[in-house]
Amino acid sequence: MLCAPGILIGQYLFYQISPQTAKVLIGAMVTVIALMNLHKYVVKPLVIKEIEENEVADTLVKRIFRYGCLILGGIVHGAFNIGGPLITVYTLEAVKDKKKFRNTMTMLWVVLNSWNLFNQHQNGAFTNELNSALLVGLPLAGIGFFFGMRFLEKINREQFLRIVYVVLLIIGSNMLLSNIPWTxxxxxxxxxxxxxxxxxxxxxxxxxxxxxxxxxxxx
Incomplete structure (x- = not known):
């Protein structure tokens, strides 16, 4: 539900904010979040050999950060379709079970992308080039989803989190570095x-x- 206001705001911002600026900011945020969690889930237990015995308490600051990521994710997803990493950050913290995480994210993308599909089609954002890309991409996405479900059965939660945060780091750093006007x-x-x-x-x-x-x- 918290995504919904963000998506409506994002539809307005689609024509008001530079996509490049949005990608730099979101890429930087996702990169920092991914690095922090890779330190927590990879470096500390596997390299430093430091194991946290108790689960860290869910503080007010953590909840504000988590819900902030969700709302901001809705905004940028509604505007530029790049809110996925931030929404993923929220869902990783809110949904602990890996199968529930998968199901939650799947239904979320169905709802969000159906809305964006309808809205951007109405605004004339679809082109022949985009339609061709969809024809190629959708079957490949289906194949990837099938193998991903099989792979999910073979890993535990810690391994799952490590993989997800590595993927977020790649996505965030690529989004950041490829949109900075370098000299x-x-x-x-x-x-x-x-x-x-x-x-x-x-x-x-x-x-x-x-x-x-x-x-x-x-x-």
């Missing part, structure tokens, strides 16, 4: 900054790993 200087500064940040992060991770391994060996 030679900005590219160089970004590369240098990224190397420095990653080096510091790796140093901190392996330092914590060493401490945790020593604790285990001392037991």
């Amino acid at each position: 030679a200087d900005s590219k160089m500064m970004t590369i240098v900054g990224t190397v420095i940040v990653l080096s510091g992060y790796a140093f901190n991770v392996f330092k914590k790993r060493k401490v945790n391994i020593e604790k285990v060996q001392a037991l």
